[in-house]
Amino acid sequence: MNMTIPGARVIDVRASLPRHKTLKYGRRKQTDIRSAAMHHSATKSGSPEAFAGYHVVTNGWPGIAYHFVIQKDGVIYWCNDPEAISYHVGNSNRHALGICLVGDFRTQEPTAAQLDAANRLIQHLQVQIPTMKQVFGHQEYPGYAWKNCPAFPMGKFRSDYSQYLQKAVDKVKTPIQVPVAISMNGSMLSVSGFLQEGVSMLPVRAVANAAGGKVEWIEQTKDVRVNGRDLNEKLISGSAYAPARELATALGLQIEWDQATKTVRMMKGSVSK
Structure with missing residues (x-):
């Protein structure tokens, strides 16, 4: 749940x-x-x-x-x-x-x-x-x-x-957000993201922490960076969510989408194209 x-x-x-x-x-x-x-x-x-x-x-x-x-x-x-x-x-x-x-x-x-x-x-x-x-x-x-x-x-x-x-x-100004589960190197994370207009949006800090990435908050511009990379993030109630593929690229992870279970699977390795 x-x-x-x-x-x-x-x-x-x-x-x-x-x-x-x-x-x-x-x-x-x-x-x-x-x-x-x-x-x-x-x-x-x-x-x-x-x-x-x-x-x-x-x-x-x-x-x-x-x-x-x-x-x-x-x-x-x-x-x-x-x-x-x-x-x-x-x-x-x-x-x-x-x-x-x-x-x-x-x-x-x-x-x-x-x-x-x-x-x-x-x-x-x-x-x-x-x-x-x-x-x-x-x-x-x-x-x-x-x-x-x-x-x-x-x-x-x-x-x-x-x-x-x-x-x-x-x-509500956006379409219904469908919950998305997140798997990191075969283990399910306790947090979740959501689907918005066909794009998986994932919680930046939780995913980056699980992958050992560095998260920076740029106060002047209200931006989030992961491993020095800017993201097209969305702030929701103080938490940053970013497109799954952008986040995976910044973290150097492969990414797969499981449509049946609505799960984003992230793994160490080269990012898939």
């Missing part, structure tokens, strides 16, 4: 969080997901590691309950595969994806950064998982009317999200 979200920072902690030694969450198809469930941690602070430890050690669950945790600074932590049927909304677990904002919103307010990140995350997930059409608060699921979670008005959240989504749609 592509988790490159423009304007948001996503940290993948799926492999590092505490897990139960023997128990594992069940699995589902992405098409089983019908809604995003919003939670608050009910703690004034916290981390995915702390929540996972509590859920595993104290509750005896297979792992952390949430699929995503959003810190107060807006950083999104990816905690479970969407396909994991984690424990967060009881009998609705099979069809819900859990998003937790850190904080006790009975006495605090979500930060602007958290709400912005939540909006960006939901918008991204609804593109990746088209069946996830609805957004509910924990207390709106059957059997949880008694629970004050996420403890902020979901009606207002959905209204604000609708306005946010409309603004995002209004800003």
